[in-house]
Amino acid sequence: FFSPTPMMHMEIRVHSGWGFDPTCDPYVKITAGSHMWKTNYKQKTSNPVWEEGQSFQVKPGEQVLFEVKDQNRSGQATLVGHAYIQVPPTLAAPEQRDLPLVEGRGTIRVSLQSKDRSSSPAAHPVPGPVSHNHSPGPSAPVMGGDPNATLNEGTTQEGIAYKCLSKGSGSILWLKMPMGTEVRCEPGAMVAFNGHTELISSKREGGFFAGWNRGLAGEAARMTTWGAKTGPGELYLTSSKCMAAIHLDGSTEWFLEKGGFLACTGNIQIGSKSQGFSAGLASNEGFSQVHVTGRGTVFMEANGLVHGIQVAAGESLSVDNGNLAAWPCNQKYKMESAAKSGWTSWKSGEGYVCRFTGPALVYIHGGHYTPPPR
Numbered sequence: 001f002f003s004p005t006p007m008m009h010m011e012i013r014v015h016s017g018w019g020f021d022p023t024c025d026p027y028v029k030i031t032a033g034s035h036m037w038k039t040n041y042k043q044k045t046s047n048p049v050w051e052e053g054q055s056f057q058v059k060p061g062e063q064v065l066f067e068v069k070d071q072n073r074s075g076q077a078t079l080v081g082h083a084y085i086q087v088p089p090t091l092a093a094p095e096q097r098d099l100p101l102v103e104g105r106g107t108i109r110v111s112l113q114s115k116d117r118s119s120s121p122a123a124h125p126v127p128g129p130v131s132h133n134h135s136p137g138p139s140a141p142v143m144g145g146d147p148n149a150t151l152n153e154g155t156t157q158e159g160i161a162y163k164c165l166s167k168g169s170g171s172i173l174w175l176k177m178p179m180g181t182e183v184r185c186e187p188g189a190m191v192a193f194n195g196h197t198e199l200i201s202s203k204r205e206g207g208f209f210a211g212w213n214r215g216l217a218g219e220a221a222r223m224t225t226w227g228a229k230t231g232p233g234e235l236y237l238t239s240s241k242c243m244a245a246i247h248l249d250g251s252t253e254w255f256l257e258k259g260g261f262l263a264c265t266g267n268i269q270i271g272s273k274s275q276g277f278s279a280g281l282a283s284n285e286g287f288s289q290v291h292v293t294g295r296g297t298v299f300m301e302a303n304g305l306v307h308g309i310q311v312a313a314g315e316s317l318s319v320d321n322g323n324l325a326a327w328p329c330n331q332k333y334k335m336e337s338a339a340k341s342g343w344t345s346w347k348s349g350e351g352y353v354c355r356f357t358g359p360a361l362v363y364i365h366g367g368h369y370t371p372p373p374r
Helices: 208-216 277-282 342-348
Strands: 008-018 026-032 035-038 049-058 063-070 078-086 095-100 107-114 153-155 161-164 171-177 182-185 190-193 197-203 223-228 233-239 242-249 254-256 261-264 269-274 288-293 295-302 306-311 316-320 324-328 333-337 352-357 360-365
Touching: 008 026, 008 063, 026 049, 035 049, 063 107, 078 095, 078 107, 078 153, 095 153, 161 242, 171 182, 171 223, 171 242, 171 261, 190 223, 197 233, 223 233, 233 261, 242 306, 242 360, 254 295, 261 288, 295 324, 306 316, 316 360, 352 360
Parallel strands: none
Antiparallel strands: 008 049, 008 107, 026 035, 026 063, 063 078, 095 107, 153 161, 161 171, 171 233, 182 223, 182 261, 190 233, 197 223, 242 295, 254 288, 254 324, 261 295, 269 288, 306 360, 316 352, 324 360, 333 352
């Protein structure tokens, strides 16, 4: 007998947003199945705080649409941008997500919480207070907030759900693509795909010199494109390293460590760029780095687990020169000894570090360790 997909009672709460045009009066409209609801609008603000929510009946796996609109009191509201989430199969605890807007500017913070009677209070603790101090600065990815919230699981600006199924050697990246979306990746990274997914092309993007330029940063000259053509696609990619995702809004160019690119969505462009003679000479990162531009999500690979660190204005962060994963191109660092004494740095095995000064967002990775001299 046919067994219909069970419905879930889920509260969707819109907390706040940031990065909007300061002249707009933003509100959020949510569409879940045949149900629609919207928040109140906030007058002329780039960082609105709503703290409003509504309960919906949803099916696991279906997509929920969030539309941010500008309340135009002289006529019809105009669309600022939109984002999607996919309803999870289960919701054992409240989930908070930062959603970058597609075809728009800004990010909204939402949370999901199951309201089914079978859910016990112990399984669903009340979320703590949400911070609204969203000031990531010009060098931060559009995700805002916690830089590690969507490193291993989340949804891209195009509505592609992703999850790193394992961490470490032999990692697998699972991608669920709405029909019509595409993913570009390093050739040979594919493990499996479903019947709605097709291999579209494998070519030198930008021609011979662009491919040669990527080769300087340890990347393949060719890029492989996969697309969901006839329905929701599923694609599995692999790497011998750890994986992580960062979301870019197109306003800032980024460096990845040499050989750090795996896949991307949107209009991301991959090339190479010199980080300067002194930095290239003293750091383990080399002269040519992976250069990332455009808007979308980049899936990077690193020799160890990736962790993002927000550096506050006036503060500093020193990173071992073999453990940088990603950093903004406009965020310069200074090479210096780990200790004030170069002799002490050499004896300890720490050597040189890359010193960043905030505000900054820097991604580091584990996996690099050199024992000190005996």
